[in-house]
Structure formats: C-alpha cells, structure tokens
Amino acid sequence: MTRRATGTESRRAVDAAALAVVFIDCSNARMRLSILLAILLLGGLAHAQEYPGTRSAYLDTIDSDGDGRISAAEYVSYMSRGFRDMDSNGDGTIEADELPGGHGRSITLSGFQDNLRSQFHKLDRNRDGYLDARELTAPPR
Numbered sequence: 205m206t207r208r209a210t211g212t213e214s215r216r217a218v219d220a221a222a223l224a225v226v227f228i229d230c231s232n233a234r235m236r237l238s239i240l241l242a243i244l245l246l247g248g249l250a251h252a253q254e255y256p257g258t259r260s261a262y263l264d265t266i267d268s269d270g271d272g273r274i275s276a277a278e279y280v281s282y283m284s285r286g287f288r289d290m291d292s293n294g295d296g297t298i299e300a301d302e303l304p305g306g307h308g309r310s311i312t313l314s315g316f317q318d319n320l321r322s323q324f325h326k327l328d329r330n331r332d333g334y335l336d337a338r339e340l341t342a343p344p345r
Contacts (some may be wrong), residue, residue, distance in 0.1 A: 259337035273334035
C-alpha cells in the first residue's frame, strides 16, 4: 500500500528542492554549507513523519541512551545519517558529483559535523548542554 504524502511532507520536499537549486547557484562557501545543512536537516525532519507526530516521539528516535534528552553526540550521530546517505562512495567526503546538481565544493564529514555541533548549540536555548523535545523541533535561529 502506498502512503500519500501529507501537506507537511510535501512542503518539506518542495523546500528541499528549492534549497538544492539555491545551493547549485550559490558561490559563497559558508552559505553553501548552511544550505547543505538545511537540505540534510529537512531530510532528517522528514523521518519525524514516520512516528506518531509528537515532539517526544521524535526525540525518542534520536535519544539513543533513553534519558529523555538529546546530547550533542546523539544529535551529531543521528543527523550525520543524511551525510552518509549522500556520500555514495563512503570516503567521508561529499564530492561535487555527490552534491545536488552534481557540482560545488566538497565537504568532509568532520567539517559537516562541526557545523552540526554549532547548530546544536543554537538550538540549545536554555544552554544546559542537551536538547529537550521543544528545542529539538524549534526552527533554527
């Protein structure tokens, strides 16, 4: 049985496609990295649709130690799945031909994970070193 996409899933797909077009045309390296992170984040958020739709259910998918909160290590590990999916040859670098549109600057897994850690700290609004369900699902600032 084929499941029909919800409005939210359709919007995420359109958002990811639009970001991919901007990514292809962008020459600023910092902006390209931000756009790549957003594309991968939208892919990660799409996984939230596989669960009952509550913030806590999404948190539970990332919370590998079951303590009810997300550490930076758990966040980076989970969100790195999108990078690994794009890294088709598994060499730890997304090369130009693995990027949307088939061209652009390459990025290493460690560089990508550094950006994820920075994003984690922006999401951690109460600065306790962990993300709760509300922080995890809040839009990045």
